[in-house]
Amino acid sequence: MRRELMTGNAAAAWGARLARADYLPAFPITPQTEIIETVAQWIDAGEMNCRMVMMESEHSMITAAGAAAATGVRVFTATSSQGLLYGMEMLYTVAGWRAPFVMANVSRGLAAPITLEPDHNDILAARDSGFLQIHCATCQEVLDASLIAYRVAEDARVRLPVIVNLDGFYLSFTREPVDIPSQDEVDAFVPPFDAGPTRFRAGKPMSQAVAVLGGTPYSYFRYETHLAARAALEVYAEATDAFERQFGRRYGALDAYRCDDADIIFVMMGSFATKAKDAVNKLRAIGERVGLLRPILLRPFPDTAIRQLLAGKKAVAVIDQNISMGMGGVLHGEVSAALNGSKDAPPVLASFVGGLGGRDISAEEFFEIAAETRRAAENGETPPPRLLFTESELREIRKLQAIAHVEHGSDEAEGNRNGEGEERHA
Amino acid sequence: MYRIRFHGRGGQGMKTASRILGEAFFLEGFEVQDAQRYGAERRGAPIFAYVRAAKEAIHERGVIARPGLIVVADDTLVAIAAAGVMQGLNEDCVVLIDSAESAAAWAERLNLPGPVIILPAHDTREAGEAAFVGVECAAAAACLAGVISQAYLEEAIRRELAPMGDEVVAQNLGIAADAYAKMEPYAGIVRADGTLSARAYKPPDWVDLPLEGVSLAGPAIYGGVNSELTNTGLWRTMRPVIDLERCNKCSWVCVSSCPDSAIQARADGTPEIDLDHCKGCMLCVAQCPPHAIGAVPETEALAREKAGEPVCAAN
CATH class of the missing domain: 3.40.50.920 (Rossmann fold)
Structure with missing residues (x-):
């Protein structure tokens, strides 16, 4: 184990590396790009044995991640904000496949208006998708949560994908001291993924993610996914206990x-x-x-x-x-x-x-x-x-509105500015 | 806790400066947080970076509201409100500024309440060495903090710059040693302090936002186009220069290739480049069928103009 300064993005990349991710479908987006750049450098330098593929969108990326996980390999991927939303259809789909993998989401506010800095509306849009969500507060947690996430995702009682969330800028581009556990210790904590019988193999045809028609089978599969997510409370507790025994750091729910x-x-x-x-x-x-x-x-x-x-x-x-x-x-x-x-x-x-x-x-x-x-x-x-918004901030907005000539936009705006003002925001 | 903010322009190495200083504090046994904030992701745009260092765990996060040291690598940023150089200035805050002007001038101009120090390498910095302003800022800040030895500063530079090769590391080490030595008279001037009490604090001036109609609260700009007032030509590092003898006046090609609509054609088809708004992307140079548009480094073009010589591209 060694202690180094690293960004939250680098910590996420270390999580993928130490968990020995086999496959990483990728698509860049600020402020996530440093994660895939870091992994790409390691692969290029021969320090990480992983197949990384640049996809044409997050929609394809999440599809590829789910499909690869369904073959029984270990998958890591990462996105942020608009990218997460672009892949939203497939978030629900791959969770329904019960395909376990880990995806880092670097939180960033959603358009419109567009911004680069963080809030949680992106990750919360995925709240009901079937992905489990671990929210990190430090760069150390990003690395540790990525390892814990594989234990939870791949457990046969759960078998669901997990999002590890880190805030853009405040973690993604912020370096803090992080303990990097040794590969041997991580190998003991995250053994190779055993997909059991649900595993694609060439020459052994099977169907996964079958289509159903009618509310009865649909209800069954949807509720089983919910029960699996609920079961993850206990599996997470076991995983974090094991993590504490191995690494000495304690994480509760x-x-x-x-x-x-x-x-x-x-x-x-x-x-x-x-x-x-x-x-x-x-x-x-x-x-x-x-x-x-x-x-x-x-x-x-x-x-x-x-x-x-x-x-x-x-x-x-x-x-x-x-x-x-x-x-x-x-x-x-x-x-x-x-x-x-x-x-x-x-x-x-x-x-x-x-x-x-x-x-x-x-x-x-x-x-x-x-x-x-x-x-x-x-x-x-x-x-x-x-x-949480101050008079001084409102003054700044009024300045911007003056520059944009908003007060000349219409009579209605004038009316609002002079008249109404009693309704409370938020 | 030490709280240090670096302000500069994209390309000056402010991120590297914050990382060198952060690494040096870390080697000295401090808990550290270093980060940079990008806005417009382009060379020359204002950026800032910051370092927190303390002997105990750091829970503060994000932009430093009350810095103990502000380092300014480009004094033209001071007047740009969006660069936020002056944010959180207080009487205990030291301002280190890379400027050809005096500390007294800056103190008076900006009504600065605390000490102002000029980064002295400025006068002696030779042409071509401007690229090292980042390491100068880091080394000067390390000395001003007073708790970072030169040995750990140098080790931090080696670690952070290792991927750039031995020669770059050696050059940076030399420049850092010089900047560190020049700051010796002020060593330790930066205070590790600023813990706020929850007892006597200034309450936030929260406001209840009123509901406003969409014509006011929708993110729209009603004002006329004002982009023409912004001299984006300043961003240019290469200048396209038209050789009118070679130009065959097929101006539709260059005019429509310009992403900034900075080329216009006269009635006879002769193209003219609006240098106030040409960003120097060189697309017109690439597109010109008779190869009549050449590329001249902007510094060279300016020097020739100053000397009253014609600006033309080499053939």
Whole structure:
């Protein structure tokens, strides 16, 4: 084992290399490209024995990944944002094939308007596809999750593809110290993929992914896929226990940080959660009993563990780095569903939306979220959802609108600017 | 925690500078985070990179809001708001700027509250050595931080630049040693500090966004075309030059090949290149049937113009 500075993208590539991926169908997209560039260099230098094929789109790439996994080889691939959405049809399809492979998604906000920086609307668009989802907060987690993902994906109780999610820029282009485990240790943790009987071989014809007509067989296969995803909770727990025994690092389905004696809890996913962790430490330093609950597994959703961890807390602030148009923060809805019917559920479950398209969340904003949530706990009233957006930012928007001559667009715009203004966003 | 931000232009080596400094801190036993932020992915566009280093685990992430040191590799960036050079300036923040002008001038112009240091290699830097500004910035920052030995700085340079070959490493080591030595009078001036208290903080000025009609809130530009006002010709490194004696006035070919509509034809078919908007892609050079358009390095073209000589391509 050695410790080196590396980007999240390099950590994902190391995951593929150490897991001895046999096949990597690829298509480049910012901010993911460094992953496939890194693997390509290793293959070129003879350091990695893998067949890499540049496809003509993500749709083909995901099809190829699923088809290759169905032959019983180990497959890795990677995409981001618009690319993930371009392949969306095949995400559902290959998950339905029960083809296990690992795909890194480097989160990036979706168009329109277009951006390069991260939020989670891309990965959440794949929420219901049948892919399992592991959300990383550090570069180390990206490498480790890639290995854990193969154990879970290939387990006969699960046999589903897994997305390892890392945030663009904040992880993809950020170097941090990462422990690179030795190949021997990884070989012991991720043995060669044994596909059992579901495995294509030339000269041994079989059909996979058969078509069905009618709701009865369809319901059966769809629900079995759901049950397999639910079974992944236990398989993930076994895999992470084994990972801890082998490598000494502990990953739960949830990262519960200073939650035990906390009365206020931040709930947040991804790399921005380390900012929340920093804020928790600073709030603890002045005696505020605040903790952070970070779902690492989003699919399957660790609802029981969330219910148990949040039981008896005074108030919860869910900070969503995504937005479901017409509904609000996705994680807020998921946590709310997990708490439904629980008699010691926290009386206040506040919703904050922030970090869209990589918009920063400052330490002061975390302090204020904690303060607002504490006030809500005291008067027993959940505040309306809040977008993290400041007067200064609105001034910047007004400046851009002035440059774009938006105020001259139509009379309606003038009317809106002068009149309405009471409805609240988010 | 040390928080250091590098500002430069694409091609100046700011990413490499942040990686050299990050690696040097790492070798000194610090926890490190280094990253770069791309915007427009082209040479010459403003970019920045940053390094955090601390003895404990780093949970902060993303753009540094309160830097202890801002390094500016190109002083023309200061006036570009989008480059964000001035972001988070405070009285404890040191500004290191590569400039032909004095520290006092910059302090006065920008009303800078903290110390300003000029990267001194500027005056003596010989033609052709501008490519090394990245390593100069890294070495100067390492010295200003005061906790990085020259030996580890050099080891970091070797590690980061190894793929570029021994000769490049050796050149960079020499330039780094020079920059590090020149910063000795200020060694340790950068403070590892800035921990914010959750007790007395300035609350964010959150606003409740109003619902606005689509003509206001849709991402549309109603203003007239203003791209003509932007001198994209400044991006050019090669200039297309038409030899009118060879030109057969088939101007439809070059005019329609220009992706920037920077070639227009006169009534008699003679093409004219709008040098304010030609980015120097050289497509017209490739397309010209009689090979009448040549390529001249922009620096050479400017020098000839300055000397009052005609600009023409070599045959």
